[in-house]
Amino acid sequence: MQVHSVVDGPADGDVVVLSGSIGSTLAMWQPQVGPLVRAGYRVVRYDQRGHGRTAVPDEGASLADLGGDVLELLDGLGVDRAHFVGLSLGGMTGMWLGIHAPERLRSLVLCCTSAQLGTPESWFERGATARQQGMAAIADGSIERWFTADWLAAHPHERREYHHMTAATPAAGYAACCHAIATMDLLGGLPSIPVPTLVIAGADDPATPPEGHGSVIADAIPDARLEVVPGAAHLGNVEQPERFTDLITTHLATG
Ligand SMILES: O=C(O)CC1=CCC(=O)O1
Numbered sequence: 001m002q003v004h005s006v007v008d009g010p011a012d013g014d015v016v017v018l019s020g021s022i023g024s025t026l027a028m029w030q031p032q033v034g035p036l037v038r039a040g041y042r043v044v045r046y047d048q049r050g051h052g053r054t055a056v057p058d059e060g061a062s063l064a065d066l067g068g069d070v071l072e073l074l075d076g077l078g079v080d081r082a083h084f085v086g087l088s089l090g091g092m093t094g095m096w097l098g099i100h101a102p103e104r105l106r107s108l109v110l111c112c113t114s115a116q117l118g119t120p121e122s123w124f125e126r127g128a129t130a131r132q133q134g135m136a137a138i139a140d141g142s143i144e145r146w147f148t149a150d151w152l153a154a155h156p157h158e159r160r161e162y163h164h165m166t167a168a169t170p171a172a173g174y175a176a177c178c179h180a181i182a183t184m185d186l187l188g189g190l191p192s193i194p195v196p197t198l199v200i201a202g203a204d205d206p207a208t209p210p211e212g213h214g215s216v217i218a219d220a221i222p223d224a225r226l227e228v229v230p231g232a233a234h235l236g237n238v239e240q241p242e243r244f245t246d247l248i249t250t251h252l253a254t255g
Pocket residue numbers: 020021022023087088089090142145181207234
């Protein structure tokens with residue numbers, strides 16, 4: 001799979017891979033790029049399979065496919081080990097890597113994510129809605145989970161921008177990643193993740209609230225801790241950029 005990526009920062013910097021949510025593109029990481037580059041990191045952002053400018057698969061994806069895309073990306077860049085920061089689907093991809101390819105990771109940051117989210121049926125149904133009714137039927141609900149109502153009211157331009165981001169996602173790509181979430185099997189593997197892990201949850205995240213999601217991950221990974229960020233819904237790195245960036249850079253410095 002040819003994965004579309006953008007690389008910023010010094011060629012000799014430690015690599016940080018940024019991996020995003022279902023329905024997003026690599027643009028969702030814009031608030032973190034400048035600070036990470038200024039801290040000396042080589043920042044690699046990419047579009048998940050079937051999202052943005054990465055090719056749409058013919059059939060449903062698995063987390064093994066999404067994790068394999070990251071390994072291919074690292075191989076293509078000649079990078080042995082990287083820090084990995086993933087949000088939501090990106091965090092699930094990060095947990096898969098922590099379980100199946102920990103030797104490629106320096107550290108993990110798992111933002112606004114879950115090791116077991118909803119029922120498989122609910123994700124198959126969401127994928128079918130995307131395919132049959134198009135992304136317009138998905139985008140309004142996504143935006144309301146991604147941001148708090150107060151933030152949306154105060155940021156009309158960003159509201160349109162992020163609505164467009166998810167509405168422009170290919171329906172088949174979105175459905176393929178719904179399949180990856182429906183079929184993921186992460187919980188049992190979490191205790192085997194050996195890398196230092198920071199779990200960040202948004203206090204107001206309706207999709208992956210701290211209780212039952214971030215807390216479960218942080219309890220199961222041996223070297224992990226949980227930070228809950230107030231005033232953040234699901235795309236907490238966008239809604240509370242300074243706090244997320246600060247937590248991420250502090251954790252990377254220890255990895
Ligand atoms: O439901 C949403 O849109 C939130 C979400 C769950 C997994 C993911 O990547 O985003």
